[in-house]
Amino acid sequence: MSRARKPGWLKSRPPSGERFTDIKRTLRDRDLHTVCEEANCPNMGECWSGGAGEGPGTATFMLMGERCSRGCNFCDVETGGMGELDPDEPENVAAAVAEIGLDYVVLTSVDRDDLADQGAAHFARTIAAIKERDPEILVEVLIPDFRGDLDLVDEIIAAGPDVIAHNIETVSRLQWPVRDRRAGYEQSLSVLEHAADTFEGYTKTSVMLGLGEYDHEVYQTLSDLREADVDVVTLGQYLQPSRSHLDVSDYVHPDKFETWRRVAEAELNFLYCASGPMVRSSYKAGELFVDAVVREGRSVEAARKSARAASNSA
Structure with a gap:
């Protein structure tokens, strides 16, 4: 099948600037990975470089290595050949967060079905290490499904x-071939x-x-997510990472x-929805919304307006 031609509205800001270079150097010095790089995120330049009046920039740290135990057909992260966990990674991430000067951190990971606890304890140690250095830093975690082990x-x-x-990724009918067969719509829900039932903070997909x-x-799908009391949802355009991945x-x-x-927002009453061709799950406008309602105590409407303005100016 021939690849569809990308329309003109699919444009991203190329990585550049001193801030971008400094973050990249810090990550390499500490042997850390980001989903921004591993998944070829089109917003890496925007998020890493920051924007005028929009804070120091953001990065999504990818824990537990750069290789995933699953093989989702939309994702550019490499599969198989799992390595040992780096016991120093939680502290290295916390140190990098302090060095970069972030006040809102996103942590995600590859799937680690090869581990007895699928990496949950490593995730928890990283959250704790960041909070121990500075309890005021807001930590968002984008977690695997842990094969439904609640x-x-x-x-x-508890961390x-x-x-x-946690990303549901696509509608029920398309879970396969989009996602690895070990994932699933009901499991993610x-x-x-x-x-949502046991956590005092915000939930997102x-x-x-x-x-x-x-x-x-x-x-x-949106109705099911709202029925599950998810607070924030992002919708973005799937972009084919390579010819070996699913076609658009x-x-x-x-x-x-x-x-x-x-x-x-208006019909289903999500607290916030970031929706656009270049929106991704770890998206700066969504993080600004949560930062505003949690740290600044703004109303939902005021936080929505601020986040949307930041998104539109990118």
Whole structure:
């Protein structure tokens, strides 16, 4: 199948600037990985470089190595050949956060089905290391599904993050071939619902569009997520990392993304929805929203307005 031509609205800011270079140097010096690099995120330049009046920039640290035990067909992270955990990584991440000067940190990881606890304790140690250095730093964790083991989700919750995210990725019908067969729609919903029921902070998820989903399926997915009490949702365009990954079914127009944002917030009552072709699960505008409602105590409406303004100015 020939690759569809990208439309003009799919533009990203190329990585550049002193800030970007400093963050990259810090990560290399400490042998740390980011999902920004491993997954070829199109927003890396924007997030790492920061923006005028928008703080020091953000980076999403990827824990437990650069190779994943699963093989999702949308993801550019390498699969297999799992290595030993680095026992120094939690402290190295905390030190890097302090050196870079972040006040909002996103932690994610590869899947580690090869480990008895699937990496939950390592995740928890990293959260604790950051909070021990500075309790005021807000920590968002984008966690795996832990194969539906909710005790492992509880271990993450006990470490004290401020936001728990887990991505459902796509609609129910397309879970395979989009995701690894060990993942699943109901399994992801159970993780999100459990987090919402037992966690005092905010819950968050992400959905990719352009994989062949129908509008009624997107609406049903958003409804299911809201029924599970998820607070924040992001919707973005799937972009094919290479020819060996899933083809893009269609490029969704920005106006359609705006329609889904209005549906999510005004009709389904999500606290916040970041929706646009270049939006990703760890997206600066979404982080600014959470920062505003948690740290600054702004109203949801005021926080939405601030985050949207930051997104539009990027």
